[in-house]
Amino acid sequence: MGWLHWERFLCGTDCAAEPDSCVSERLFTEMADVMVAEGWKEAGYEFVCIDDCWMAPTRDERGRLRADPRRFPGGIRALADYVHSKGLKLGIYGDVGNRTCAGFPGSYGHYELDAQTFASWGVDLLKFDGCNADSLGLLAEGYRNMSLALNKTGRPIVYSCEWPFYLRPVQQPNYTEIKQYCNHWRNFYDVYDSWNSIKSIVEWTALHQDSIVKIAGPGGWNDPDMLVIGNFGLSWDQAVTQMAMWAIMAAPLFMSNDLRHMKPEAKWLLQNKEVIAINQDPLGQQGYRITKDKNFELWERPLADRAYAVAVLNQQEIGGPQNFTFSLTFLGNGLACNPACCIQQILPTSRDWGVYNWVSSLSVEVNPTGTVLLKVVPL
Numbered sequence: 137m138g139w140l141h142w143e144r145f146l147c148g149t150d151c152a153a154e155p156d157s158c159v160s161e162r163l164f165t166e167m168a169d170v171m172v173a174e175g176w177k178e179a180g181y182e183f184v185c186i187d188d189c190w191m192a193p194t195r196d197e198r199g200r201l202r203a204d205p206r207r208f209p210g211g212i213r214a215l216a217d218y219v220h221s222k223g224l225k226l227g228i229y230g231d232v233g234n235r236t237c238a239g240f241p242g243s244y245g246h247y248e249l250d251a252q253t254f255a256s257w258g259v260d261l262l263k264f265d266g267c268n269a270d271s272l273g274l275l276a277e278g279y280r281n282m283s284l285a286l287n288k289t290g291r292p293i294v295y296s297c298e299w300p301f302y303l304r305p306v307q308q309p310n311y312t313e314i315k316q317y318c319n320h321w322r323n324f325y326d327v328y329d330s331w332n333s334i335k336s337i338v339e340w341t342a343l344h345q346d347s348i349v350k351i352a353g354p355g356g357w358n359d360p361d362m363l364v365i366g367n368f369g370l371s372w373d374q375a376v377t378q379m380a381m382w383a384i385m386a387a388p389l390f391m392s393n394d395l396r397h398m399k400p401e402a403k404w405l406l407q408n409k410e411v412i413a414i415n416q417d418p419l420g421q422q423g424y425r426i427t428k429d430k431n432f433e434l435w436e437r438p439l440a441d442r443a444y445a446v447a448v449l450n451q452q453e454i455g456g457p458q459n460f461t462f463s464l465t466f467l468g469n470g471l472a473c474n475p476a477c478c479i480q481q482i483l484p485t486s487r488d489w490g491v492y493n494w495v496s497s498l499s500v501e502v503n504p505t506g507t508v509l510l511k512v513v514p515l
Contacts, residue, residue, distance in 0.1 A: 137416075138183025138227065139167055139176070140263070143327060143362045143392035147189040147238045151207055157394075159189045160207040161215050164226075170395040172222045179407040180416065183261055183294075184219050185227030185390065186212075191240040200253050201230075201241060216258035227261035227294070228254060232278035233268030242268055247281045248288070255289035262286065262293055266302035275302055283317035296359065296388075297321040311348065315356035320388050323348060327361035327392075329369035331505060334378050335451070337361065341385060342425040342433070352386055352422035359388050366393035366402035373506030376484045377449060379405050380509040383415040384423035384437045384447045410482045414445045414511065423447070426467075432460040432502070436467055439511075444472045445482075446510040450502035461499040464492055467512060476515040483509040491515065 141159060151158040168184050171177050190212075192202045203212050212228065219226040230250060231242040243250045243264075254262060264282055269275040279299045286293045297318035300309035304323070314321055324340045327333050337360045341348070348358050363382060365375045382389060391406060405411075414437070423437025423445065431452035437445040444467055448460050464473040473496070479489040484506065492498070500508050 137180045137389040137412075138185055138225070138261075138391075139171065139181060139395065140183075140185040140187055140227070140362055140390040140392050142187035143329060143364055144367060144394060145392075149189055149204070149207065158207060159186070161203075161210055164215055165218055167395055168219050168222050168224055171224060174395070174398075174403070175407055176395065177222070177224060179409065180412055181389070181391065182223075183225045183227045183390070185229075185261060185263065187229045187263065188231075188236050188238045188265070189240065190229065191236070193240065195241055195246075199246065199249060201243075201246075201250055212257045212259070216260075220258060225260035226258065227263060227296075228257075228259045229263045229265065230254075230282075231265040231267055232275055232282065233266065233270070235268045237265055237267040243282065244269070244274070244278060247278065248285045251282060251285035251289050251293075254293065255286075255291040259291075259293060261296060263296040264298070266298040269302070272303060272306060275299070279314075280317055295319050301325075308347070311351040315351055319355060320357040320359040322359045322361060324360065327364055329364045329367045331370060331374045334364075334370070334374060334381075335505075338377075338381050338449070342428075345424045349422045349424050352420070354420040357386060357388055358422065360385055362390050362392040363406065364392060365406055366391070366395075366398050371505065372401065373484070373503045375402065375405055376509075377505060377507040379408070379411055380447050380483050380507040381435070381449070383411050383509065384435050384445055386415065386417075386420065386422040386437070389415055405483075408483070410486060410511070411509065414439065414482065414509075417445075427462075429460070431458070434460075434462060434466065436472070438468065442471075442514045444468050444512045446472075446512055447507050448500045448502055448510075449507045450504055452504050455504060457501050457503050459499050459501050461497055464494055464496050464498060464512075470494070472512050473514065477512050478515060480511045480513070481508060482511055483507065
């Protein structure tokens with residue numbers, strides 16, 4: 137869990153024109169300050185992550201990566217020290233190929249050196265992109281080599297990969313292998329600040345669940361990309377849907393927004409302890425879609441202590457709230473509420489639904505493009 141600059145701040149490098157939003161040490165120190173002061177750290181968000189465009193255009197005379205000296209005058213080590221002094225962790229970005237996606241120096245041919253550089257700076261997470269690799273063979277080799285190089289440093293560094301996303305157009309990823317090397321991995325396109333984007337990520341995940349759900353678990357996760365709640369493109373119901381579905385999908389929770397200017401309702405949703413508890417559930421099993429009925433989708437996620445998280449998503453984009461009725465025997469292969477259970481609604485608001493038995497039906501009213509998130513606890 138943490139914060140990542142990309143979706144909201146992109147590749148802003150002109151700090152004279154945009155001092156509040158350019159990719160600079162000021163942006164990251166200010167986010168770190170807010171994360172501590174306004175309850176984000178306490179809620180579980182611990183990584184402050186730099187994405188592309190932090191680098192100088194060339195390596196130094198010893199071949200090492202370096203931060204842009206104008207935008208990061210103190211360098212990355214000083215920034216890491218500052219972030220660590222707040223009890224937070226620092227993430228950084230690199231690329232497996234010759235250049236990053238934005239054209240800055242890539243790590244090809246420098247994996248060991250770059251891993252040592254990151255470790256010497258006190259970096260805690262590496263997001264390793266897959267642009268500009270000359271072949272799929274070099275892409276895979278690069279992801280493997282950087283994983284080994286990071287481990288060789290002796291510093292624990294979370295390794296976030298884009299390996300399957302770049303493989304997929306050509307070949308089916310070997311997720312068993314990818315999980316041996318990476319801690320989380322992107323499968324699909326970058327998230328945008330739009331309902332269309334959220335909807336397509338959820339749909340892609342459902343279509344590919346047979347190949348991706350079983351591999352997820354402690355140490356290795358499917359990454360559907362950043363939370364864009366608190367920006368401009370999602371309605372309230374759509375923001376609830378993103379938060380609920382990312383919890384069901386056992387997704388890493390990396391927000392990309394401006395924490396310095398957050399509406400109270402977005403903050404409430406992103407810091408919601410009950411949703412975060414589902415997302416971070418110790419069983420570590422990813423959820424999946426169990427049925428699709430016209431515009432409704434029913435998803436479940438097995439939780440620790442035989443509990444289940446259940447999401448009812450209404451994909452309809454016209455009209456008003458609709459009811460979806462289903463039998464509790466649908467859940468957990470008939471075992472989620474056997475012989476009885478209590479049901480708690482988590483989103484869009486928290487309320488206790490009471491006790492049900494395994495032959496009960498449940499009727500859930502859901503707004504267009506909204507989701508109702510429930511927790512089913514066996515009795």
